[in-house]
Amino acid sequence: MTIKKDSKALVHFNVLLKDGSAADSTRVDGKPVWFVFGDGSLTDSLESQLLGMESGQTKKFELAGSDLFGPVNPDNIHFMDINQFPVDVKLEEGAIIAFEQMGGGSLPGMIRELKGHSVTVDFNHPLSDQEIVLEVEVLEIR
The missing domain is CATH 2.40.10.330 (Thrombin, subunit H)
Incomplete structure (x- = not known):
């Protein structure tokens, strides 16, 4: 099964800074999260990177921090x-x-x-103005 616009995907992710240092990870506490596609909860940039992925697949890509955490206001x-x-x-x-x-x-x-x-x-998210690397592993798709 692949991720489509109306899918839910259980994922593990690592948010890394450009220098490779870890900023956040679901693996720290061993609790993956559900990403819901097409409901507006994910940015268009993030969704476009993940659409078409399959269960068991991993992907590493770069994004502007504003594409995950919103623009600096x-x-x-x-x-x-x-x-x-x-x-x-x-x-x-x-x-x-x-x-x-x-x-x-x-x-x-x-x-x-x-x-x-x-x-x-x-009070902006501290990573909003950073270039980040996101590593995603898809565990399950519904």
Whole structure:
């Protein structure tokens, strides 16, 4: 059976950066995920790479991070006063901090810049602006 527009596919995947370092993997916890095709949950770029694959097949390909995690949105970059952060939080560029959301839950934000009392926090997905390599293994197709 092959993946078609109305298929569901159980897959293992590895998300790698261009330098080969691992960013995410379903293999870490041994739990593959279901990809649903044609319902809008996957980007067109990702679907086009996977359509036609068969159960048991593996594939490795490059994608822009925005094709998996959405484009960088300038509205998701915020400037905050350093006094809004608890004193025990170590602020440094590249650090990812969990911010409490109204109504519960948390949202990760990356510290992009520290300048005086201003802290630039980016709430875009950290891989949105990266070129990535995706390795996919199709386990089952329905």
